[in-house]
Amino acid sequence: MKPSEPGLTALVAALRDVPRDLILVTTGAGISLASGIPTFRGTDPDAVWKRDVTELATARFFFEDPVESWRWYLQRFGNLLEKRPNPAHRALVALERWQAARGGDLLVVSQNVDTLHEQAGSRNLVKVHGRADRVRCSRVGCPNGAPKGSLPRAGCGEEAFRRDPGKATLPRCPACGSVLRQHVLLFDECYDEHEDYQWERVIAGATRAAVQLFVGTSFSVGVTDLVLNAALLQGRPTFLIDPGLQSPAPGVTVIRDPAEEALPAVCAALGVAVDAASV
Numbered sequence: 001m002k003p004s005e006p007g008l009t010a011l012v013a014a015l016r017d018v019p020r021d022l023i024l025v026t027t028g029a030g031i032s033l034a035s036g037i038p039t040f041r042g043t044d045p046d047a048v049w050k051r052d053v054t055e056l057a058t059a060r061f062f063f064e065d066p067v068e069s070w071r072w073y074l075q076r077f078g079n080l081l082e083k084r085p086n087p088a089h090r091a092l093v094a095l096e097r098w099q100a101a102r103g104g105d106l107l108v109v110s111q112n113v114d115t116l117h118e119q120a121g122s123r124n125l126v127k128v129h130g131r132a133d134r135v136r137c138s139r140v141g142c143p144n145g146a147p148k149g150s151l152p153r154a155g156c157g158e159e160a161f162r163r164d165p166g167k168a169t170l171p172r173c174p175a176c177g178s179v180l181r182q183h184v185l186l187f188d189e190c191y192d193e194h195e196d197y198q199w200e201r202v203i204a205g206a207t208r209a210a211v212q213l214f215v216g217t218s219f220s221v222g223v224t225d226l227v228l229n230a231a232l233l234q235g236r237p238t239f240l241i242d243p244g245l246q247s248p249a250p251g252v253t254v255i256r257d258p259a260e261e262a263l264p265a266v267c268a269a270l271g272v273a274v275d276a277a278s279v
């Protein structure tokens, strides 16, 4: 740990103080940056969350033009599943194990649809914006669609569409024939659209957490606001690890380091071993 970093020291002390409680970690795109995934609203040169996203990442656009919607998604996010976790993801797995061994628990609420937390080994995990490794039927009420159903992306028929994008090759639901869609929360949708987003578990975690840690996330979407407000209302120690962001509110301690440096440093200070990369 850098001795000049009082925020890290405070975070380590706060984590050490809550052996039997819930530690809630809310992650955003910043944690995946070191794995080669551009952020959405960040200042990195490849940040993709610009003008087009709020227009194209919508259910309205999908139903208007499913071919263009699929084409856009694959162009932007088609290689997400090839990415691999970085030391920040692995450090969170180590902290989860450490906290469980002390009789508490650690929950990661990720806004990322990549699979890096799962690949690293996080078990107590909510994918509140959905997941890139699954798709679902666009017909609500179909067993493969909202509010409960989904299908693995592998085998959904996407390869034919990639080769020759068009209406005839759109991936379709094997049960009802409707066009498949991404299993992600779109801009004009709500957190309660699908049970997989586990919104109630997020609210319960935000209410119960003894320490709140935000990693690589801005505070521009609903989930971060809700979780942050819950922490501040209850006066719980609250931290943000992000190299570029200002404190979103008084009472939040900001650690201005990249997550892939700060989280392993926290583990080292706590004496928690982090697994080496498996790839």
Ligand SMILES: [Zn+2]
Binding pocket: 137, 138, 139, 142, 143, 144, 145, 173, 174, 175, 176, 177, 178
């Ligand atoms: Zn269907």
